């Protein structure tokens with residue numbers, strides 16, 4: 208600890224003036240903290256970002272507590288105690304504040320304690336500066352480009368000056384950058400970033416500016432340009448990268464994706480634009496990487512909607528699956544024309560969106576992993592319902608859809624077998640439907656699931672057959688019991704001879720290797736009459752009944768059995 212300096216400090220007002228002068232020369236916030244009087248003065252521009260009552264206040268501890276991240280308060284208090292007690296005369300701490308939007312801001316606070324001898328009683332005063340560690344960084348050391356902070360400043364300046372009405376943001380990201388770092392080391396990672404920066408600099412127009420964002424992302428701000436030009440730039444950058452790789456003897460391989468957003472300065476806030484460009488780059492990566500995507504309001508809105516739906520789905524999962532319902536659609540035997548079972552089909556409704564189609568919410572459940580708890584709820588609900596109906600019809604079969612996320616990301620087979628045991632349902636009356644796409648890329652967990660289901664006589668169906676590439680021989684190996692032909696396929700067969708004959712052959716071949724066949728999506732008498740000649744085993748379609756809730760299903764299809772018995 209050094210010796211505490213003692214000075215004759217100028218009056219508070221004069222000090223405040225000096226601080227404001229400094230504030231204009233730096234991005235830091237200058238402060239004076241009278242530790243004895245608990246008085247605090249800080250550069251005025253702090254008020255733009257943080258919710259303090261004024262830039263000069265007393266009772267400093269209590270006032271500052273409102274902007275300091277609660278978890279960091281004990282460290283700060285401990286350090287201030289040392290300063291007050293004279294155990295230390297230097298303050299140097301990195302901790303977190305919370306800004307007006309509730310966002311966490313990392314700051315570095317440094318100061319030195321001096322004795323103010325102008326006061327009657329000597330007081331201890333901490334004088335120093337606060338730096339925002341993250342966002343105030345204006346340049347990137349690896350690429351030599353300006354950083355995000357400068358992008359914001361340039362954008363705001365351009366908007367204020369009004370010399371240009373519109374612009375484009377081209378946001379570029381390296382595909383699988385983490386993998387490059389892990390496989391080839393950080394130096395290669397840095398070299399890749401430098402290379403991209405150089406290519407961007409080569410391509411950019413005179414008025415365009417390049418910036419390096421955090422991580423592996425870059426932005427080209429193009430004033431007065433359109434999205435077409437930005438896409439051209441992206442393609443040229445790709446070509447330049449490729450040429451450079453050739454020169455380097457194809458040492459490392461990487462690709463880049465790009466999000467493009469066109470905007471008008473007058474109605475654009477930087478933060479929103481930043482979000483849009485992040486979304487646009489995310490879409491390019493979602494679309495398979497190594498490509499560009501041009502932002503549209505429509506896509507963004509549906510993305511925002513899907514996020515909202517995801518919140519509703521998560522809420523429902525955490526509140527006893529409120530809003531979810533299992534519907535049932537009859538499956539009819541062609542031979543007897545009687546209902547032999549039903550397919551369980553999930554529904555979700557919310558006050559805001561009404562009843563949503565599974566085509567909308569199943570992908571969201573899958574992406575978020577929520578399909579795992581919801582899927583379990585579906586098979587348990589459907590099995591219970593089926594057992595209730597089996598009192599009237601012991602062989603009643605329930606078909607339940609399984610998603611590949613359930614299979615690959617959870618131990619669904621144990622869950623299924625435990626539920627079958629616990630509920631006491633006859634396993635051979637339960638059937639699980641899979642879609643073809645997942646079957647093709649099946650891994651060990653799929654094989655294990657199929658083995659366990661087969662061993663326990665639980666049935667297996669291949670859903671939507673005809674939309675993928677599986678061969679019948681291959682399905683026989685997987686011991687699939689039932690093929691379901693999608694409406695996309697069956698409806699074509701009604702009007703097209705080729706498809707009609709093809710389906711006829713599929714039915715014959717499936718039967719020859721012991722598989723049953725169900726035609727899905729039969730809507731009319733005409734369709735039924737034409738397609739029944741192909742001799743499928745089962746029919747499912749609006750013609751016999753739409754998916755309905757359990758109660759309606761019972762009244763429409765099963766109650767007559769109750770009367771008969």
Ligand code: C2E
Pocket residue numbers: 536551552553554564565566569582585608609610640670671694727728729730747748749750754
């Ligand atoms: P899927 O398993 O192929 O279900 C058959 C779909 O065809 C159902 O659509 C059904 O309402 C519809 N359909 C049946 N007959 C006809 C007809 O005659 N005409 C027409 N136009 N359509 C008919 P839905 O209920 O909208 O379900 C769509 C898909 O969502 C299902 O296709 C299935 O892949 C998925 N799905 C539904 N429930 C679940 C579930 O609990 N878990 C999982 N993983 N997926 C589910």
Ligand code: MG
Pocket residue numbers: 550608640670
């Ligand atoms: Mg199905």
Ligand code: MG
Pocket residue numbers: 670671691693727
């Ligand atoms: Mg289907």
